[in-house]
Amino acid sequence: MKNLQSDLSSVVRLNIGGKKFCTTTDTLTQREPDSMLAAMFSGRHTLCQDSDKGYVFVDRDGKHFRHILNWLRDGVVPTLEEYQYSELLREAEYYQLLGLIDGINAVLNEKKEVDEFHTELTRTDIIKCIQSEKVRFRGVNLSGLDLSKLDLSYVDFSYACLKNVFFSRANLQCAKFRDVDAEASIFHNATLRECEFTGANLRGALLAGACLQSANLQDACLVDSSLCGADLRTAHLQNADLTNANLEGAVLEGANLKGAKLNNANLKGANLQRAYLSHLNLRYTHLEGARFDGANTVGVIR
The missing domain is CATH 2.160.20.80 (E3 ubiquitin-protein ligase SopA)
Known part of the structure; x- marks a missing residue:
């Protein structure tokens, strides 16, 4: 295990519950600066890598983490089934991604209004x-x-x-x-x-x-x-x-x-x-x- 003190443009390898991802500290810190991910990779904290090619391990289900990364990159809420939005919302809350939480809730409210409108x-x-x-x-x-x-x-x-x-x-x-x-x-x-x-x-x-x-x-x-x-x-x-x-x-x-x-x-x-x-x-x-x-x-x- 070794100490990681990377600059804000460095490549980061993540192991989210067994699923591997590759991104940068810019992506993880800029769009949601008050999130847990931004805090983890701000350079203020000591992170530990596992022995598998320098991946930082996070003990969460990695099923929807690609959507989280895409949100951090582009700021676009993905198009999903309603039950999938609930799963993604749970992950967004864990990582304290306030913008993504607001975006998902806006989509769910819009879907609710449409469903009621088509009764x-x-x-x-x-x-x-x-x-x-x-x-x-x-x-x-x-x-x-x-x-x-x-x-x-x-x-x-x-x-x-x-x-x-x-x-x-x-x-x-x-x-x-x-x-x-x-x-x-x-x-x-x-x-x-x-x-x-x-x-x-x-x-x-x-x-x-x-x-x-x-x-x-x-x-x-x-x-x-x-x-x-x-x-x-x-x-x-x-x-x-x-x-x-x-x-x-x-x-x-x-x-x-x-x-x-x-x-x-x-x-x-x-x-x-x-x-x-x-x-x-x-x-x-x-x-x-x-x-x-x-x-x-x-x-x-x-």
Whole structure:
């Protein structure tokens, strides 16, 4: 055994419960100067090496010590399972790494908030919520719920999972559905006037008979959706993907379809008067009986 009095840039070999690590005194002392490790390797204390190539032995489980070293090097809390955070927290407390302790607790609190936020809700829960003045279900998983015939006007559903939700005949005027996943949801005869569906996934959704006047559907995915008889007057459909969508008899008067994809879409009998259709490719779109009076058809491919 020999006395170690190393300078702050020297290499240190550690044996943590049988696991071998190699680092420097800079790493062990600079980020957490008040920790046990910083005190051990500050040069103020005499340390003893074992006989195995000069390793300093610490009688702790070495399972998570690499995360401790990486924290000391980079200041980044690792991504772990929740039970692993508890194990790492125990080690951080032993080594008195206050910054790492705070970081782990912040991650655990955030996970707790997310888990609580994603708790499954019932129709009754929704009814209670919408009785308050301002309702937000941002990021909530509501998949499969029956929310038909409810007054959900002005509710913010942005980023929520709304797969297979029943919104039939619901009042959703001015509701926000930004970037929602509403695949196969039912909006049959719903009021969706001035709703925001920017970037929404509405693949296979049923919107037949829905009122979507002035709704914003820019960049939305409406592949295989049904909009038969829907009222889309002055709706914003720029860059929307309407591939295979059924818009038979839909009212698109004054709607903006700039950049929309209409491959194999059914627009039979649709009202496209005064709609913006400039430079659209309608070659593979079904347009029998559609009305185009006053529509902007400059550069349309047919």
